[in-house]
Amino acid sequence: MPKKIEDLSPEQWADMRQVRDEAYRKGSCTALCDRPRFEKAVVAMYAEIGKPAPKFVWCPGPTIAVVLPVVLRNAATPEKNKKLGDQLRGQLGGQLRGQLWDQLGGQLRGQLWDQLRGQLGDQLGGQLRGQLWDQLRGQLGDQLGGQLWDQLGLAFWGGHELFWPVYYDFCAKVGVKYAEVQARRLQMWIDVCEAGHWWWPMEGYVFASERPHTCKVDDDRRLDCEDGPALAYHDGTEIYAIGGVRLEKWVVMEPAKITLEHIDKEDNAEKRRIMTQRYGVGRYLVDTGAKVIELDQGGGLNDQNSRVLYEDKRGRKWLEGTDGSTGRVYFMQVPPEVKTCREAHGALCGFDESLIVSES
């Protein structure tokens, strides 16, 4: 057995970061799908498990792609389609892992898993796929029930699952050898994921969704847009989100409609936090009759801006401070146990503010 690969050169690590960024770009792409490349790869996958080439039904977005097969009363039963999906995943995606484990040292495998598959998996799979899945499950579950739930469960995720083929492909680039058949099948997955979006394999048919026309994320690659949908498709499927938190459309588009009652009735802490921010934390504190716990003249340094420590009716405490350079006023949540502005600042920075000799 050849010696295991235990580490990568600095150039290979740099290459890994480039591969990761490129994969994210492809997986979150908003251009139209590369239909010829996608269809060619899917036909090859069907052939690989002994199935004839399917017909392709392209849909403008995932909602139509889920609903259409059910409405059309597709001849194949969900059981048969599930079996087909299991075959595609099991036969064409299997065995790569075993070959990898034999050839890659444990520590390196873990590092690559964390930094390549893990990070991409969080961003493409956890964030984009997960949010879309939750959105579709919510909106479709309310409408037609069981059949659509079954159909949704048969989805393949195209670019949103590019994280795992890219991981295996990068390992091949640094020296892992796959058997010829596995390498060929891996390339099919790469083609399908790079060229297409969510798709539903069935007996004789493939229903495929076009990519979104809008995909907006923040620095952490979480869905984020404060003046429109963060993810939007040509069939009208939309997700509104701020900082990766899915919100109702009106919370994003019409924040003036948010009331104290809306905020108080919201059970989800993250949604409540964002609704409070959009309402205006200062306004919220005033309107809820928040108590002023302490007011001081700052830490005694350069700009002498006053600070206020509040407690709102939920028992949360907030430090209001003014940035000496920009003049912007910030409301920062602080731990409930603090009793003074000084303690609040200490909790924010992790040490006593008397150690700070100058601020800007």
Add this chain to the structure above:
Amino acid sequence: MQPVTAELAHKTVEEVASKPDRDVRRIESLKVGQGIRQGDIYIRRVRKADVPSTKPYGTTQLAPGNTQGSRHVVQGDVELRKPSDEKDPLQGPFILAEERFEIVHPEHAHFSLPPGAYQATYQRDYAKEEVARVQD
């Protein structure tokens, strides 16, 4: 987190350097433990012996991100090392300086700091359930 590229850091320095009338606060000396605050980041003096032998930080921008608020940039002949726990979102890089150096920012007054060992740390965002740094 989006990577901070050398190109981004370079752009930032250019942007900042284009404001010649920027207020520079010169700090003559700092004891170990003392530090300065520039916006939402803190630069504190540490013992040189406490600086870990970690890998180079790879950029002169002290706070991750590509927003204007994150552009706290070191200027000068310094060595920047990664924090000992890269997964701790409140820990920034270590700075080893043999000569006086500056921390610049497009919106905040710059700082001129004396030679020595330092660490950048970030404010905690208590509005999030998990430990997270404040981002602006």
